[in-house]
Amino acid sequence: AAPSAPVPQAAPSRAPCQPAVFIPVDRTPEIQEARLKLPILAEEQVVMEAINENPIVIICGETGSGKTTQVPQFLYEAGYASCIDSILGETFTIGITEPRRVAAVSMSQRVAKEMNLSHREVSYQIRYEGNVTDETKIKFMTDGVLLKEIQKDFLLSKYKVIIIDEAHERSMFTDILIGLLSRIVPLRHKKGLPLKLIIMSATLRVEDFTDNTRLFSVKPPVIQVDARQFPVTVHFNKKTPLDDYSGECFRKVCKIHRMLPAGGILVFLTGQAEVHSLCRRLRKAFPYQKNNSCCLCPPLNVLFSSFLSQALPKIDLNSYSVVPVDEGDEDRDIDSDDDAAGSDLDLDLGDGDSGEDEKSDSSLPLFVLPLYSLLAPEKQAKVFRSPPAGTRLCVVATNVAETSLTIPGIKYVVDCGKVKRRFYDRITGVSSFRVTWISQASADQRAGRAGRTEPGHCYRLYSSAVFMDFEKFSAPEITKRPVEDLILQMKALNIEKVINFPFPTPPPTEALAAAEELLIALGALKEPPTTGRLKEQLAAKLSCPISPLGRVMATFPVAPRYAKMLALSRQHDCLPYTITIVSAMTVRELFEEFDRPAVSEEEAAQLKGKRARFLQMQKVWAGQGPMQKLGDLMVMLGAVGACEYAGCTRSFCEENGLRYKAMLEIRRLRGQLTTAVNSVCADAGLYVDPKMKPPTEAQVTYLRQIVLAGLGDHLARRIQAEELLDDKWKNAYKTALLEDPVFIHPSSVLFKELPEFVVYQEIVETTKMYMKGVSAVEPEWIPALLPPYCHFGKPLENPPPSYCPGTGRVLCHRPSVFYRVGWQLPAVEV
Ligand code: ADP
Ligand code: MG
Numbered sequence: 001a002a003p004s005a006p007v008p009q010a011a012p013s014r015a016p017c018q019p020a021v022f023i024p025v026d027r028t029p030e031i032q033e034a035r036l037k038l039p040i041l042a043e044e045q046v047v048m049e050a051i052n053e054n055p056i057v058i059i060c061g062e063t064g065s066g067k068t069t070q071v072p073q074f075l076y077e078a079g080y081a082s083c084i085d086s087i088l089g090e091t092f093t094i095g096i097t098e099p100r101r102v103a104a105v106s107m108s109q110r111v112a113k114e115m116n117l118s119h120r121e122v123s124y125q126i127r128y129e130g131n132v133t134d135e136t137k138i139k140f141m142t143d144g145v146l147l148k149e150i151q152k153d154f155l156l157s158k159y160k161v162i163i164i165d166e167a168h169e170r171s172m173f174t175d176i177l178i179g180l181l182s183r184i185v186p187l188r189h190k191k192g193l194p195l196k197l198i199i200m201s202a203t204l205r206v207e208d209f210t211d212n213t214r215l216f217s218v219k220p221p222v223i224q225v226d227a228r229q230f231p232v233t234v235h236f237n238k239k240t241p242l243d244d245y246s247g248e249c250f251r252k253v254c255k256i257h258r259m260l261p262a263g264g265i266l267v268f269l270t271g272q273a274e275v276h277s278l279c280r281r282l283r284k285a286f287p288y289q290k291n292n293s294c295c296l297c298p299p300l301n302v303l304f305s306s307f308l309s310q311a312l313p314k315i316d317l318n319s320y321s322v323v324p325v326d327e328g329d330e331d332r333d334i335d336s337d338d339d340a341a342g343s344d345l346d347l348d349l350g351d352g353d354s355g356e357d358e359k360s361d362s363s364l365p366l367f368v369l370p371l372y373s374l375l376a377p378e379k380q381a382k383v384f385r386s387p388p389a390g391t392r393l394c395v396v397a398t399n400v401a402e403t404s405l406t407i408p409g410i411k412y413v414v415d416c417g418k419v420k421r422r423f424y425d426r427i428t429g430v431s432s433f434r435v436t437w438i439s440q441a442s443a444d445q446r447a448g449r450a451g452r453t454e455p456g457h458c459y460r461l462y463s464s465a466v467f468m469d470f471e472k473f474s475a476p477e478i479t480k481r482p483v484e485d486l487i488l489q490m491k492a493l494n495i496e497k498v499i500n501f502p503f504p505t506p507p508p509t510e511a512l513a514a515a516e517e518l519l520i521a522l523g524a525l526k527e528p529p530t531t532g533r534l535k536e537q538l539a540a541k542l543s544c545p546i547s548p549l550g551r552v553m554a555t556f557p558v559a560p561r562y563a564k565m566l567a568l569s570r571q572h573d574c575l576p577y578t579i580t581i582v583s584a585m586t587v588r589e590l591f592e593e594f595d596r597p598a599v600s601e602e603e604a605a606q607l608k609g610k611r612a613r614f615l616q617m618q619k620v621w622a623g624q625g626p627m628q629k630l631g632d633l634m635v636m637l638g639a640v641g642a643c644e645y646a647g648c649t650r651s652f653c654e655e656n657g658l659r660y661k662a663m664l665e666i667r668r669l670r671g672q673l674t675t676a677v678n679s680v681c682a683d684a685g686l687y688v689d690p691k692m693k694p695p696t697e698a699q700v701t702y703l704r705q706i707v708l709a710g711l712g713d714h715l716a717r718r719i720q721a722e723e724l725l726d727d728k729w730k731n732a733y734k735t736a737l738l739e740d741p742v743f744i745h746p747s748s749v750l751f752k753e754l755p756e757f758v759v760y761q762e763i764v765e766t767t768k769m770y771m772k773g774v775s776a777v778e779p780e781w782i783p784a785l786l787p788p789y790c791h792f793g794k795p796l797e798n799p800p801p802s803y804c805p806g807t808g809r810v811l812c813h814r815p816s817v818f819y820r821v822g823w824q825l826p827a828v829e830v
Helices: 029-036 039-053 067-077 101-115 143-152 172-190 245-259 272-285 305-310 377-384 440-451 464-469 484-492 509-521 534-541 548-555 560-567 575-586 601-622 626-630 632-645 650-655 660-680 697-710 781-785 814-821
Strands: 056-061 093-098 122-126 138-142 159-164 196-201 222-225 232-236 264-268 366-371 392-397 410-415 418-424 431-437 456-460 715-718 733-735 757-759 762-765 769-772
Touching: 029 101, 039 056, 039 067, 039 222, 056 067, 067 093, 067 101, 067 159, 067 196, 093 101, 093 143, 093 172, 101 122, 101 138, 101 377, 138 143, 143 172, 143 484, 159 172, 172 196, 172 484, 232 440, 245 264, 245 272, 245 392, 245 410, 264 440, 272 366, 272 392, 366 377, 410 440, 440 456, 484 509, 484 548, 484 560, 548 560, 560 575, 560 697, 575 632, 575 660, 575 697, 601 632, 632 660, 632 697, 650 660, 697 781
Parallel strands: 056 196, 056 222, 093 138, 093 159, 122 138, 159 196, 232 456, 264 392, 264 410, 366 392, 410 456, 431 762
Antiparallel strands: 418 431, 715 733, 715 757, 762 769
């Protein structure tokens, strides 16, 4: 592989410290041997020449070809982390961004190990933690972390190279970084301190970067790393199971394990709960005990495995033919090829579904491991080790195994074809998790996992017809979610006309407009001029400069609504409480009861009991007092307060139905946010005392007002009896953002209280539209705290709509918010 079409770029001026040295690395022989097998090692020369000669280089290669672990080492050896900046007098760092935290942590550990260096030199930084030191030479970080660093130092002067990894994932921050770096690289060049940019991607749709003239005026060279991909035979199901894909996975794994030669199995499911439940079922069916004697008498299929694997059909993944299906043959759901060699694998697979939950004595034990992003790193690392002798490895994973992590020894992939995604309404931000079909590109990535070390098989639990209906690629994240946090970060970088930014794929104009609107309402952007024609006004709106408040907000590593709450909390010693509430709101579910559906009635009752016990415990900390009015946010604050009061132990959490992990995460977030606050207001001098005194009555009032100020656009009012047109909307609320009314979620402490005015943290769509994280609001606060939302006087019959430029879509314009909710503001003295 050679650089394709090496278009000459601006002649590189010899940098003041163009690396010329070779920095030796002391690797163990085992590591060295493993490295030599990676396809990218054959390309080291080509890669380094391209990097030395071009400011921007794109490296494409199949997952597992060694990009993430090896390219930083090439750069290190070539001296990119050793030359000293003549101005700063410090050595440069090699920076690598990853869209997933899992990858940043695990890759930094792997590279440190391969290079025989400590975590002081090969380090990581993710949003809330890291081990970076003054000696750090190679720094893995999440893309969001680098974006924050650009805010502090636009030229990224401490880096000599930036690697943007997994660019094909098209995460929102990765996209923005590429846009920003397309401008930073020429700027650094002008300053005589060239910065190298390396974009690494799986071989997917690289044209979005290379052929984008807004992004790069000169097309960067693309180095294609030829991965040693063995052929993978793809087997489609005849029929697509509609609901029970998890059960189908179980049956498929059982059959593979019983019938097919040795080789690891990788199953793709959609979520953590499913992963665990399948792991349990499989462990029960094929138990593995340490010291298992099975390995003394390997069953036939192991003895013949080498013979059989030679006989595997050679079908290239990129040109596989769809396996013809015999319609009459209902039970055989591991379809065989009509290829002659296929019949070797085609042992009797039609063994029905009975009895598979029972222990099977005839098979090897299965060494079953879960893998998902929230799994503790040391448990994740298990998948990289070889399974105990005499067992077969079976990894049950979510999407993380698709491209971020490569598991060795996988020969069989079982792909349910689904993925769990969070869907947002771009305007209202209402989100819901939905399980949907993956894209064709994802399906092919998943299949490719089977052919890393030898030819493999991929069993797709859906028919080829369904596959043909999949979208080709999944759309970039930036086009799918609300972008207010991104826009605030960009404004803080003084990018005012966001619409002109060189996005690899621009977000929809309506999403930009909605974000701008929200940020103006929060006071993070300066108000646009209100005179002039409507069109000009709206155009101006998409280029409002940041306000001083916005600058403060942008420094906090949380969403703008929460950042506003933090920025307002310096009064009355409220900061520690706001920090706690914001931390708790950022962490997924605090209570076991609402974390996942109970599997039995007994369990449900048990969880209810724990919850009651918790509410009692909370009173021990907070008393009976005024905190109740904070609603769900009070419960969050109380959960942390009571838990820390009791020393935040696992046993306390278990007894009271709290998620221990969530509590630990909150503690970490509190520390992080406190540091962030201290760095913004040097005189704040906060320190985290995990144990808090409960807030006073006055503080609770302030906290409620702070919450209202931050979540102002999430205001809702209960539909009054006289307004009720349809009984189905009894106890429902009208919100400013949604057409249809919504309900308070049953998990809320205000579920039965039904205050007239509330603000909510988010609306989620499950069986109905529900508000979660609800707290009560006093009506007279609204005009005082949310002037931009207020309009005094009678509601209009036809509120003036506001149009979103370029789309013709009607947005919910601020002055109309109150018309839509349909209430008259109470007269108040302000
Ligand atoms: P790419 O970035 O091209 O997908 P990687 O550099 O991530 O490739 O992986 C290269 C190889 O290193 C893979 O074969 C993978 O299995 C191996 N590897 C990665 N992390 C670890 C680890 N923690 N332990 C053992 N092997 C690992
Ligand atoms: Mg990688």
